[in-house]
Amino acid sequence: MHSFWYRLNGLLTFSVTILAIMCAIASLSDNLNTPSPSAEIQVMNINWFQKQPQGNDEVSLTMNISADLQSLFTWNTKQLFIFVAAEYETPKNSLNQVSLWDAIIPAKEHAKFWIHTSNKYRFVDQGNYLRGKEFNLTLHWHVMPKTGKMFADKIVLTGYSFPEEYR
Amino acid sequence: MGWIGDTVDSVKSTQIRQLLTQAVSLGNVLSTIKVVWGILVGNRGMIVTSALIIWKGLMCVTGSESPVVVVLSGSMEPGFKRGDILFLHMSKDPIRAGEIVVFNIDGREIPIVHRVIKVHERQDTGEVDVLTKGDNNYGDDRLLYAQGQLYLQRHHIMGRAVGFLPYVGWVTIIMTEKPIIKYILIGALGLLVITSKD
Numbered sequence: 001m002h003s004f005w006y007r008l009n010g011l012l013t014f015s016v017t018i019l020a021i022m023c024a025i026a027s028l029s030d031n032l033n034t035p036s037p038s039a040e041i042q043v044m045n046i047n048w049f050q051k052q053p054q055g056n057d058e059v060s061l062t063m064n065i066s067a068d069l070q071s072l073f074t075w076n077t078k079q080l081f082i083f084v085a086a087e088y089e090t091p092k093n094s095l096n097q098v099s100l101w102d103a104i105i106p107a108k109e110h111a112k113f114w115i116h117t118s119n120k121y122r123f124v125d126q127g128n129y130l131r132g133k134e135f136n137l138t139l140h141w142h143v144m145p146k147t148g149k150m151f152a153d154k155i156v157l158t159g160y161s162f163p164e165e166y167r
Numbered sequence: 168m169g170w171i172g173d174t175v176d177s178v179k180s181t182q183i184r185q186l187l188t189q190a191v192s193l194g195n196v197l198s199t200i201k202v203v204w205g206i207l208v209g210n211r212g213m214i215v216t217s218a219l220i221i222w223k224g225l226m227c228v229t230g231s232e233s234p235v236v237v238v239l240s241g242s243m244e245p246g247f248k249r250g251d252i253l254f255l256h257m258s259k260d261p262i263r264a265g266e267i268v269v270f271n272i273d274g275r276e277i278p279i280v281h282r283v284i285k286v287h288e289r290q291d292t293g294e295v296d297v298l299t300k301g302d303n304n305y306g307d308d309r310l311l312y313a314q315g316q317l318y319l320q321r322h323h324i325m326g327r328a329v330g331f332l333p334y335v336g337w338v339t340i341i342m343t344e345k346p347i348i349k350y351i352l353i354g355a356l357g358l359l360v361i362t363s364k365d
Contacts, residue, residue: 079245081282081302097286098264126296146333152266
């Protein structure tokens with residue numbers, strides 16, 4: 001009844017239960033956080049805008065991205081995964097989302113930043129509908145916790161458009 | 168957290184007394200069943216039963232066949248490391264960029280957990296073409312897809328990762344990659360069962 005194995009079993013079960021409860025509470029505490037992020041994206045230049053041999057439009061652009069995402073960090077946050085996606089509609093597709101650039105923010109100090117960059121990933125349409133089209137740029141963030149539930153949200157910035165002609 | 172608000176409202180309603188009476192009688196019935204079951208299966212049986220109930224409960228809550236997966240590669244570091252476990256949930260919501268999805272490639276048995284970086288949703292059918300990429304990989308997943316496949320469709324995707332626990336999956340990895348440990352564990356458990364006094 002009081003053997004070593006009996007006690008070890010009891011101790012292990014107890015510790016695992018406590019650990020699980022602590023993880024759950026840590027995750028729940030993330031709900032108490034009320035974030036107030038802000039961001040701004042400027043398209044500095046359309047570097048080139050061509051139709052590929054396969055028939056799909058492709059564009060290369062340079063952006064200035066600045067954001068303050070410090071309020072998203074809690075004590076249970078491991079990192080923030082952020083990315084900028086272009087969103088637009090074409091006659092063929094009701095929604096297109098193309099990720100142009102992403103980054104990992106490992107700590108609160110790095111969450112207020114400014115970056116000048118061209119698109120990290122190729123911006124290729126499914127088709128050739130981009131000429132003269134308007135698009136949104138959204139900054140998405142994914143809060144990846146040390147343990148528990150992940151949160152994601154975004155800021156939508158409107159008013160961008162492609163050139164009327166290829167260049 | 169809308170459902171918490173709804174629960175609070177329903178408790179506040181005038182049917183609270185009926186609800187509580189029903190809950191108490193249901194609780195009594197369940198306690199009796201639990202005691203009888205406990206006498207039949209003993210301590211270890213109860214642990215196994217609890218594990219089964221939690222697993223089945225997770226399947227119901229997450230709406231997925233395999234509600235938990237173990238991260239096997241380092242392609243999503245530093246967010247997810249080898250040995251972490253992910254909780255999956257599959258809802259009818261459309262797949263959108265940024266979501267972390269678990270998918271199967273035709274011809275490969277091991278599911279892959281990567282992030283969606285491109286979405287094309289058809290006007291007419293509402294079907295989506297999705298391109299994925301591991302956070303820690305240089306290029307997108309087209310190299311992993313089947314020959315000639317450019318995008319994933321909805322039916323390839325098993326679920327979305329909604330939560331995670333670090334390190335817990337190492338047990339599964341060790342048992343899969345060094346099966347000898349699995350046999351030792353099963354042998355030890357068998358010994359314990361045989362030599363136990365209750």
